Amino acid sequence: MSGLEQDNPHRISKGRLETMVDTIFAFAMTLLMFGIAVPESSVSQTAADLSADLVKLIPQFVLFVIAFLVLALFWIEHHRQFHHIRIVDPTILRFNIAILIFIVLIPFTTDMAGAYDRVRIAVLLFHVNILIVGALFLGQWMYICRCHHICDTDFDIAIEGKRFRLLATIPSVAFLGILVAFFSPPYSLSAYLLVPFIVIIRRLTGNK
Numbered sequence: 001m002s003g004l005e006q007d008n009p010h011r012i013s014k015g016r017l018e019t020m021v022d023t024i025f026a027f028a029m030t031l032l033m034f035g036i037a038v039p040e041s042s043v044s045q046t047a048a049d050l051s052a053d054l055v056k057l058i059p060q061f062v063l064f065v066i067a068f069l070v071l072a073l074f075w076i077e078h079h080r081q082f083h084h085i086r087i088v089d090p091t092i093l094r095f096n097i098a099i100l101i102f103i104v105l106i107p108f109t110t111d112m113a114g115a116y117d118r119v120r121i122a123v124l125l126f127h128v129n130i131l132i133v134g135a136l137f138l139g140q141w142m143y144i145c146r147c148h149h150i151c152d153t154d155f156d157i158a159i160e161g162k163r164f165r166l167l168a169t170i171p172s173v174a175f176l177g178i179l180v181a182f183f184s185p186p187y188s189l190s191a192y193l194l195v196p197f198i199v200i201i202r203r204l205t206g207n208k
Contacts, residue, residue, distance in 0.1 A: 011087070011088065012088050012093055013088065014082065014085060014086070014087065014088050017088050017093070017096060018082055020100075021075075021078055021096060021100065022075075024100050024103060024104060025071060025074070025075045025078075025103065027104075028071060028103050028104055028106055028107055029068055029071050029072070029075075031107040032064050032067055032068055032071075032106075032107050032110055033064065034107075035060065035064065035107060035110055035111035035114060035115075036057060036060050036061065036064060036114075059114055059117045059186070060114035060115065062189070063110055063113055063114040063117070063126075063189060064110065064114070066189065066192045066193075067106055067107075067110040067126075069192075069195075070106075070130060070170065070192060070195075071103070071106060073170065073195070074099075074103070074133060074134075074137065074170075077137055077167070078099075078137070081137070081140060081141055081144060084144060084151050084152055084155045085144065085150055085151060085152075086150060086151055086152050087150050088150075089147075089149075089150050091143060091147075092140070092143070092144075092150065095136060095139065095140040095143065096140075098136055099133060099136045099137065099140070102129055102132050102133045102136070103133060105129055106129055106130070106133070109125045109126040109128075109129040110126060112125055112126065113125065113126035113189065117185060117186045117189065118185055118186055119185065120181055120182065120185045122185075123177075123181045123185040123186075123188055123189065124178060124181050124185075126189070127174050127175075127177040127178045127181060127188065128174075128178065130170065130171075130174040130177075130192075131171050131174035131175060131178070133170075134167075134168075134170040134171030134174060135171050137167060138164070138167045138168060138171060141163065141164070141167055142164070166199065169195060169198050169199065170195060173191050173192055173194055173195055173198075174191075174192075176191045176194075177189065177191040177192070
């Protein structure tokens, strides 16, 4: 343990914070599935009736996959950022508390957007939720790059600083989704399909 950590016995350890973050991410990703309601049908209903009900659930299934993958990307990003962190200072702790507040909101906003995919305000709630989480991760990374006292000694800001544009991908796509939602709420959700293509292109061009 470093001297800085020993000086403050009330400091939250890196491992303790990572454990809480992992738990909440796992809970939020699992909770997404409970937003898809099983169709209520009687035993006498035909298979065709049940098939029709399942077709109506397609938007919710699609949004479940999108939200799950976005949460997975955020979890991976948290792991990558904390790989460089040596100690958790008050600012990092505040960033993580704020991030977790909006992470646990994602199942709710996903349910709203899935159930009311043609209602602008419901879809906007989802986009804004993702935008805020993405912006918080971006802000945390900028803070890490600026405050070397919390980082490992092998942290190379010249190399790691280049990840800024990659980190801006999800909040940028969420902002695009917000703009599209004013014209077509359902189609705005497909904006997140751009994320894997943007990531692949940036990696192929050497912009990691």
